[in-house]
Amino acid sequence: MDRRAFNKLLGGLAAASAAPARLSAAPSRRIRRIATEEAFTIPGHVTAMRALAAGDSREPDLDFWRGLSGRNSFGEKLLPRLLDVEQIRLAEMDRNGIDMQLLSLTSPGVQMLAPSDAVAMATQANDVLRDIVSRHPTRFAGLATIAPQDVAASVKEMERARHSLGLSGFIINSHTNGEYLDDQKFWPLFEAAEALDGAIYLHPRAPSPAMAEPYRPHRLEAAIWGYQAETGLHALRMIMSGLFDRFPKLQIVLGHGGEGLPYWLTRIDRRHVARQAMVPTRLARLPSEYFKSNFTITTSGLFSPEVLKYCLTVLGPERVMFAIDYPYEEMDEAARFIEEMDIGEREQRLVLEENAMRLFHIAPA
Amino acid sequence: MDRRAFNKLLGGLAAASAAPARLSAAPSRRIRRIATEEAFTIPGHVTAMRALAAGDSREPDLDFWRGLSGRNSFGEKLLPRLLDVEQIRLAEMDRNGIDMQLLSLTSPGVQMLAPSDAVAMATQANDVLRDIVSRHPTRFAGLATIAPQDVAASVKEMERARHSLGLSGFIINSHTNGEYLDDQKFWPLFEAAEALDGAIYLHPRAPSPAMAEPYRPHRLEAAIWGYQAETGLHALRMIMSGLFDRFPKLQIVLGHGGEGLPYWLTRIDRRHVARQAMVPTRLARLPSEYFKSNFTITTSGLFSPEVLKYCLTVLGPERVMFAIDYPYEEMDEAARFIEEMDIGEREQRLVLEENAMRLFHIAPA
Numbered sequence: 001m002d003r004r005a006f007n008k009l010l011g012g013l014a015a016a017s018a019a020p021a022r023l024s025a026a027p028s029r030r031i032r033r034i035a036t037e038e039a040f041t042i043p044g045h046v047t048a049m050r051a052l053a054a055g056d057s058r059e060p061d062l063d064f065w066r067g068l069s070g071r072n073s074f075g076e077k078l079l080p081r082l083l084d085v086e087q088i089r090l091a092e093m094d095r096n097g098i099d100m101q102l103l104s105l106t107s108p109g110v111q112m113l114a115p116s117d118a119v120a121m122a123t124q125a126n127d128v129l130r131d132i133v134s135r136h137p138t139r140f141a142g143l144a145t146i147a148p149q150d151v152a153a154s155v156k157e158m159e160r161a162r163h164s165l166g167l168s169g170f171i172i173n174s175h176t177n178g179e180y181l182d183d184q185k186f187w188p189l190f191e192a193a194e195a196l197d198g199a200i201y202l203h204p205r206a207p208s209p210a211m212a213e214p215y216r217p218h219r220l221e222a223a224i225w226g227y228q229a230e231t232g233l234h235a236l237r238m239i240m241s242g243l244f245d246r247f248p249k250l251q252i253v254l255g256h257g258g259e260g261l262p263y264w265l266t267r268i269d270r271r272h273v274a275r276q277a278m279v280p281t282r283l284a285r286l287p288s289e290y291f292k293s294n295f296t297i298t299t300s301g302l303f304s305p306e307v308l309k310y311c312l313t314v315l316g317p318e319r320v321m322f323a324i325d326y327p328y329e330e331m332d333e334a335a336r337f338i339e340e341m342d343i344g345e346r347e348q349r350l351v352l353e354e355n356a357m358r359l360f361h362i363a364p365a
Numbered sequence: 366m367d368r369r370a371f372n373k374l375l376g377g378l379a380a381a382s383a384a385p386a387r388l389s390a391a392p393s394r395r396i397r398r399i400a401t402e403e404a405f406t407i408p409g410h411v412t413a414m415r416a417l418a419a420g421d422s423r424e425p426d427l428d429f430w431r432g433l434s435g436r437n438s439f440g441e442k443l444l445p446r447l448l449d450v451e452q453i454r455l456a457e458m459d460r461n462g463i464d465m466q467l468l469s470l471t472s473p474g475v476q477m478l479a480p481s482d483a484v485a486m487a488t489q490a491n492d493v494l495r496d497i498v499s500r501h502p503t504r505f506a507g508l509a510t511i512a513p514q515d516v517a518a519s520v521k522e523m524e525r526a527r528h529s530l531g532l533s534g535f536i537i538n539s540h541t542n543g544e545y546l547d548d549q550k551f552w553p554l555f556e557a558a559e560a561l562d563g564a565i566y567l568h569p570r571a572p573s574p575a576m577a578e579p580y581r582p583h584r585l586e587a588a589i590w591g592y593q594a595e596t597g598l599h600a601l602r603m604i605m606s607g608l609f610d611r612f613p614k615l616q617i618v619l620g621h622g623g624e625g626l627p628y629w630l631t632r633i634d635r636r637h638v639a640r641q642a643m644v645p646t647r648l649a650r651l652p653s654e655y656f657k658s659n660f661t662i663t664t665s666g667l668f669s670p671e672v673l674k675y676c677l678t679v680l681g682p683e684r685v686m687f688a689i690d691y692p693y694e695e696m697d698e699a700a701r702f703i704e705e706m707d708i709g710e711r712e713q714r715l716v717l718e719e720n721a722m723r724l725f726h727i728a729p730a
Binding site: 067175178180182207208210211212213214215217218219220222223224225228229232233236237240241256257260263264265266267268270271272274275278279281301302303304306307310313314328329 | 432540543545547572573575576577578579580582583584585587588589590593594597598601602605606621622625628629630631632633635636637639640643644646666667668669671672675678679693694
């Protein structure tokens with residue numbers, strides 16, 4: 001038996017034994033588990049990021065790459081798992097009943113590289129992703145990396161990614177050189193995403209240089225706090241800029257429970273209305289209305305049954321998707337989180353499978 | 366009938382008519398509604414803040430005082446309500462069945478003034494507060510303003526506030542000149558608070574200068590987003606510094622649904638544990654354990670039944686208190702929020718009355 005056949009068999013066994021009791025009774029078809037924020041990298045990307053990290057830049061994102069270079073459990077565990085897709089990862093997916101991963105180049109993608117290097121690296125990473133997806137079309141899908149520092153080239157790469165490479169959508173890792181996507185110079189990216197029916201996953205990176213300093217004590221600039229502070233602000237800036245009035249079909253995905261925004265919708269709306277006299281905006285709708293129609297959130301890195309329930313209540317089950325954040329989070333913990341979801345079967349079906357299928361053009365099983 | 370007697374009568378009538386049906390049946394005693402984050406100011410404070418606002422500082426907090434000076438609905442509505450306590454406010458409380466307000470000098474308190482001015486202004490504001498509370502001991506309690514820019518003088522003022530003025534606790538408005546309370550030079554304030562059994566309300570102000578820039582577009586530095594970004598970071602810095610191992614009885618209060626921290630506890634713990642190899646800390650417990658034993662959150666400015674339920678579930682009903690954020694929020698909306706709370710009677714009793722009584726030394730009715 002070759003490795004693929006073995007993996008398939010193992011996957012079937014794991015999936016069968018992992019299916020929760022309450023699901024095995026009623027439904028005619030097992031719910032697939034599609035994880036939608038799963039990181040990988042390629043050797044060229046690691047080399048480029050390590051070269052940046054060897055310099056004297058104080059950008060907090062580089063601390064991560066310095067850590068990755070070290071001989072510690074962080075570097076020894078994460079780096080092999082980021083570079084691997086078809087060995088360690090598929091076996092872990094099989095063991096934990098994860099049917100499919102939507103892959104994306106790990107943060108900060110190519111956004112810290114010089115523009116021409118960034119465009120070339122994005123092309124290379126997207127080609128690798130196409131190859132992986134071609135070899136395992138039922139196990140992997142992919143989000144195309146783009147380089148917002150070259151908008152025109154990125155628009156071309158977005159077209160290539162959707163039309164030629166068969167990729168599912170796009171990923172942008174928050175700010176690019178301290179600039180945010182509410183700046184109209186970036187809006188051709190949204191025009192392209194809308195035209196190509198490709199959602200953009202707005203993935204975190206550490207706070208931009210103009211806000212990073214107060215996060216440095218206790219190293220709070222990383223995933224423990226700074227990631228959401230950076231990305232939640234970014235998403236709100238996008239909403240308040242009016243770009244969703246201009247591109248009403250644009251779909252943005254936010255990981256980590258929507259980077260905190262779902263918790264704040266009542267206050268954001270109330271403050272927005274209360275300050276119209278002081279801060280007039282041209283928004284056609286309330287901020288929360290854009291959030292509920294132009295955003296989908298995922299469970300990456302936030303395996304809390306209470307947060308999940310809260311989000312299902314305030315956003316509705318069509319706006320919440322399963323994600324792990326592999327390899328930064330463990331698949332077995334994600335699988336346990338699924339087992340402990342105390343939600344209805346329709347909600348499980350939407351969260352684990354159908355929302356991802358619809359948003360990312362994933363074929364039926 | 367004089368004004369006080371009239372107000373008392375009106376208050377009784379309003380309270381009786383406002384009591385929700387589900388409460389009037391069972392309990393022997395009506396639940397008091399104690400609102401715990403209610404702002405006031407004094408003329409000298411307005412003059413001092415306006416003088417700062419007339420200068421060329423770009424501190425985002427000053428935009429608020431520039432707005433207050435203008436002839437617009439913001440300035441015309443807020444300023445009279447901040448300066449008033451016994452006229453407009455008491456009548457509004459009576460109309461809306463709010464029994465008691467815990468008053469505090471509005472943000473940023475005295476924290477932007479020169480140290481000696483700040484100490485003098487805090488003394489003056491606390492004296493005014495003592496007079497208000499003395500005149501209306503069943504309607505008002507107060508938190509003492511302190512000036513963290515002079516730690517030694519603040520410790521003396523904290524002792525005076527608790528021992529001589531009969532105030533309930535203390536308020537600090539996030540950063541002071543860009544410095545945060547995890548810096549050990551501020552820790553005598555926590556030693557005093559613990560010894561005096563006085564909780565510290567960590568109230569928001571706009572992001573500190575070293576992180577303010579990315580919040581300026583769309584004016585996101587204010588209550589719509591920046592307040593919680595600043596204050597949530599501040600609270601997490603306090604937790605990660607280990608100060609709650611040093612002062613285990615210290616009690617901190619966070620408004621606005623705990624400034625977002627309750628949403629993130631699962632992720633904070635997980636990331637804290639995962640990165641121990643990279644970022645060793647000396648914390649004796651998990652971050653969430655400090656949050657659940659050293660913090661109480663309030664509903665100020667976030668009248669969401671879903672957020673309330675979420676917080677009751679993850680923190681427990683002893684850790685959630687009612688607050689309005691008057692005059693920035695409307696009392697009638699707060700009263701409606703209370704009516705729509707779909708929680709048990711025990712939870713209502715704790716949230717609306719008993720947690721505040723215990724934490725802030727408020728006498729039984």
